[in-house]
Amino acid sequence: MTISLSNQLLTRTPLFFKNLEPTTNHKHPSSSIVKCKKHEFRNRNPTVNPQSIKASPEDTHTLMHLNDFIEPDLTRMSFDESLYVLECMVKMGYKPDVAVCTRLIKGFFTVKKAEKAVKVMELLEKFGEPNVVTYNAMITGFCKMNRVREANRVLNRMRIRGISPDVITYTIIIECLCGRGKLGLALKVLDQMKEERNCEPDVVTYTILMEATLRGGDIGGAMKLLDEMLSRGLEPNIYTYNTILxxxxxxxxxxxxxxxxxSLPARGCRPDVISYNTLLRAWVNSGDGDGGEKLLKEMVARGVQPNIQTYNLxxxxxxxxxxxxxxxxxxxxFPARGCKPNVISYNILLGALLDRGNWDDREKLVKEMLSTGCEPTVVTYSILLISLCRDGELNEAMKLLQIMVEIGITPDTYVYTPLIRASCKEGRLDLAIDLLDEMVSNGCSPNTLNYNVILSAMCKDGHADLAVDTFEKLCETGCLQDVSAFNSMLSVLWNIGERTKALNMVLRMIDKGIDPNEFTYCTLVSCLCKGGMVDEAMVLLKDMESCSFPPNVYIYNIILLGYCKSQRLDEAIGVFEEMIAKGCQPNEKTYIILINGFGFQGWRDEAIELGTTLFQMNVIxxxxxxxxxxxxxxxQPGVVGKRSINVIAREKYSG
Known part of the structure; x- marks a missing residue:
């Protein structure tokens, strides 16, 4: 049964409006009937005839709790309910409140409902007054969803309405570009910022750019940004220095x-535990003797207390x-050092035991863990499941999954992923799909990897058309929206011989507004070279550079291998010279590919001689x-055709 809400009720329930005052005269004890304290700032349009809204009793209850929405805790009203009420109030002629609408926009982006966020913005632009914070929320939301074109449209609409972007706007865009590997474009945005009035880049802006520059391995470029930052009177903070570290x-x-x-104390900034943990993490990866113990002693001597993350490293x-x-x-x-082991500590040790097949010691460790008050977590079970699946014990892993559920531990993506992968590996595609359905029913959202594993299994099982159709449906429902999903399908389809379908994947990706990333180019170059289409791969290499994706050594090695397999050594050497000229450091595999190229073309003695020379130069x-x-x-006698690479190698490594 529905009821007609009168104008009187609606005028007392102004959601999205400021200066609300609760009345003391209400009949429903759990409702917050509110009325307007002032009306003049709401600019109610007298020409708009309020409409009679049909609503169910549940909707009435929602309207009666409008004031709940403007509190920090939004648990009592869903975002969809809030949008419904906003639409109702706009129909009554009220002007939406920009602050609450901004929060609603952020909320919709949090739950990946961009279209609903756009609807809120449309209502606010038409009936209210969005500000720079609102537009920043829209730009941030689209950037996080990798929908950069929509973000740019919001930026343009913002300017058309006469709202100037601020430092936060530009920093959001810079962070988005850096996250997508487009540092060159991000630096151009920085230059644009510096030309704008009252929009100076701040410490956060420069730190984001330095982080992206360092991620690309350009230490010198990062130091130039640091110098520029200091010259503008900006003081780096510990986060900036930790980024450089x-x-x-x-x-x-x-x-x-x-x-x-x-040197940090002299720079006016004390190193913190994150600074030292960064060094410790590097030590863990480098294998540098007892460097870790030295760092621990230095931390304590400098008054920096190691934390559990330090000891776990x-x-x-x-x-x-x-x-x-x-x-x-x-x-x-740990206790003697002033720190109690946590479940992560025991998980690290448990994983190491199981990697070496020490299943007997597992029980001993778990008992010790329980005795210290550490309860096994979903990660603990995930470690056990990964080991079982790796050892081919899928049935045992499924039993352990059942035990998890029975004792009240909710499986997550890291639990289901090895099970799905193991099922596909054993050809049990039905079980993999059942596990995917179980994930969804348990409230665990499958990730791109889960879908990719099953789609790849479909392709390898001879069901490429089914895989493509399934992929399209998943894209339509929003399950697959990122570039990695398209990259995976591209690679799998090409490898099983479905080249037309593979290339169509690239077209579909672009049509959906998803830009190729560096891995997309790597995948295409690899596919083309494997198919003997090295010339086409070289064209794509030039396209990469024009899109601010400088080829790395991995891509150059793929092209070198393609030329060598085609016995086109002169062109391979030309590419080798080009990569060095462009500052791309060859690795050992680069030289091995070229030496093998000479050897398999018949110059075997020369290949061994060249290999010996490079070994003496510590190159291989x-x-x-x-x-x-x-x-x-x-x-086998042959022409000594190795001289050019030999000369290049000597020039490169002789100082």
Missing amino acids: KGLCRKGMMDHAYELIR VLIRLCGKGMLDQAYKFIRS SSKSLLGLKKTFLKH
Whole structure:
């Protein structure tokens, strides 16, 4: 049964409006009937005839709780309900409140309902007055969903309405571009910022740019940004310095990282536990002797208290080196160091045990974990499930999944992913699909990887058309919206010989407004070279550069391999020279590809001689040289065509 809400009731329930005052005369004890304290700022349009709204009793209850929405806790009214009430109030002629509408826009983007956010903005633009904060919320939402074209349209509409972008607007755009690997465009936005009045880039802006620059391995570029930042009177904060530390560690420049962290007090900034944890993490990956223990001592000496993350990093190192006895001793020393092991600590050790097949020690460790008050988490079970699936014990893994559910632990994506992958690997596609359905029914949203594994299995099982149709349906429902999903389908379809379908995937991606990323180009280059279409791959290489995606050594190696397999060594050497000229550092695989190219073209002795020369120059390892000698045992005369690469290598590595 529906009731007609009178104008009197609606005028007392002005959602999205300011200066509301609760009445003391209400009949329903759980309702907050509110009335307007002032009306003049609402600009109610006298020419608009309020409409009679048909609503159910539940809708009436929603309208009676309008004031709940403007409180920080939005749990009592859903975003969809709030949008409904906003539409009702606009029909009554009320002017929406910009602050509450902005919060609603953010809420819709949080739950991936961009179209609803657009609807709120349309109502606000038509009947209210959006401000720069509202537009920033829209731009942020679209950028996080990788819908950059829509973000640009919002930016243009913002300018048309006479609202100037502020530093936050530009920083949002810069962060989005950096996140998509388009640093060159982000730097152009920075230049535009500097030309704008009252829109100076701040510490956050520069830190984001430095982080992206360092992620690309350009230490010099990051230092230039730091110098520019200082010249503009901006003081770096600890987050800025930690970003630089991370970049130095990523490049293996540990000495420079140590020097920087020790110079921070003189720069007016004290290193924190994150600073030292960054160095420790690099030490874990580098294998540098007892550097971790030295760092721990230095931290304490400088008054920085190690935290549980610090000790867990050391534990990861010990387990990674197979030093399980020392790991046991170290975890038991935590209390003496002023820190209690947590479930993550035990999970690290449990994972190391199971990686080495120590299932018997598993029970001992779990008992010790429970005795310290640490309850197994979903991660603990995930570690066990991964080990079972890796060892081919899928049925046992399914039993463990059932136990998890029975004791009240909700499986997450990390639990289902190895199970789905193992099911597909064993050809049990029906089980994989059942697990996917179970994920959804348990409130666990499948990720792109889950879908990709099943779609790949469909393709390899001879059901490419079904996989493409399923993929399209998933895209329509919003389950697959990112570039990685398209990259995966592109690669799988090409590898099973469905080249036309693979290339159509790229067209579909562009049509949906999803821009290719670096991995898209890598996938296409790899596919083209595997298909003998090296010239087409070279055209794509040039296209990459024009789109601000400089080819890396991985892509160059793919093209070199394609040329060598086609016995086009002169062109391979030309590409080799080009990559060096463009500052792309060849790796050991680069040289092995070229040496193999000479050898398989008949110049076996020359290939071994070149390999020996490069080994003496510490360019390739002894293991690689031994592999070359085993490959090219037979002597066949040939033209000594290796000189150009030999000369280039000597010029590169002789200082």
